[in-house]
Amino acid sequence: MSPREDFVAIFDSGVGGLTVFKEVMQKLPHENLLYFGDMARVPYGGRTPKTILRYAMECISFLMKRRLKCLIVACHTVSAHALEELKEKFDLPIIGVVEPMVQELETKKEIDRLLILGTRATIASNIYPRLILEKNPELKIFSLATPLFVPLVEEGMADHPATELIIKEYLRPLEKEKMGHVLLGCTHYPLMKEALAKVLGKEVKFLDAAPLVATKTYQLLASLNLLSKKKQPSYSFLVTDHREKFCSLASRFLGKSIALEDVEEVSLDS
């Protein structure tokens, strides 16, 4: 057996990547999944590219000690700032969240006005407009950093009236613009869909990377003939801090609870 046949690993700065985990679990029901959340240093979205890269390198170096088939970087901030370096450094297939989204947009010719939402670091990277406009130069793109969305989701307040006011505040510079599609450029943001639809209108359509990443992972493993047929796959969770908080937030992202004993706290120094 190859030393990398065992797990599909999913890396995120915290709990947000669980929206990706959920889709991967459904699309690849026979794979062992290993989730890694850097709860000791979350959130990454307000940090500099240099620090984002360093943190991702440290986490993935740790993960590489496990037996991995492939790695999903389930974080837009890391995918925006560090994916190329990670692919160069680590000798395994790595899938980010940006590329599948950009490829999806190439096929969606009906989109004419796109709002991209993300962390401050993701929006500052300008990666989405740059890659999307290469292929769809006619598209009208608006980008907006919305740093309060993550803490609002984590406080369980995504559907609170205060959140609606905050969305309106963020959108104020664009209030005269009609948006057709919204790119959810952070793995927390699928939990903001209802609140966003209240402000942007029910006809707005959302683009979520999670199912696209799951499909891409399926295709990758199929092409490498690495798909598992195991009946009862294992799901494991590694965190660098705060197992309890991770568990209590997880149910919001997964729609089901995680047992505390399935979450292991690890030290990156070891």
Next chain:
Amino acid sequence: MSPREDFVAIFDSGVGGLTVFKEVMQKLPHENLLYFGDMARVPYGGRTPKTILRYAMECISFLMKRRLKCLIVACHTVSAHALEELKEKFDLPIIGVVEPMVQELETKKEIDRLLILGTRATIASNIYPRLILEKNPELKIFSLATPLFVPLVEEGMADHPATELIIKEYLRPLEKEKMGHVLLGCTHYPLMKEALAKVLGKEVKFLDAAPLVATKTYQLLASLNLLSKKKQPSYSFLVTDHREKFCSLASRFLGKSIALEDVEEVSLDS
């Protein structure tokens, strides 16, 4: 000259400690001040005690390479969870934000109903109710973790109508209780005073550790005969990430801007 005669150091997880810096600057106008913000790992308020202690140890070990008269831990989360260990480990006078506040409350016999606000970690430590009730057992105390206050302040939305709704949401379990005094148990919270007064009533009184810590520092240096008489003290800022973000937030906390060249990015590994 003793190797510790030069700076009064002020340590915080991020920018919040600048509310303390501001008071120290006013009360000790002749001291060189050295501020340290762990911008690479902020916020500490949602982390476990073990991680909070480790981060504080690493930052202060770094600071100890400079010439320090004393150290102010300008962070309630660290003061609540790590102060005793820090005092044991490091051979210099250390002043936290909790003790001066508890001492102040001993003298304020008119207080009968006290609301304590803080990060999740500070409130979970229960340090304020425990220490306050030892001396004022008759006091009626209410404690509330308000984790959204920090990101709201940092987004410049402390006085936004959404913040008022969020305060009301946090206070819902206590809405029938009349509060006389509010203990601002996080160095960001002085910037929430106006919003809190809107919800709690204009007659509510705020207890802010910053001026108390400045007074205590003055007394300490005076008692050690270490007060400086320098005409033009120096103000330096060390951060572990994101000098630009630190500078742009600083003006909100200090009421005046900091020049980017006065902020040095440091690596804790070195």
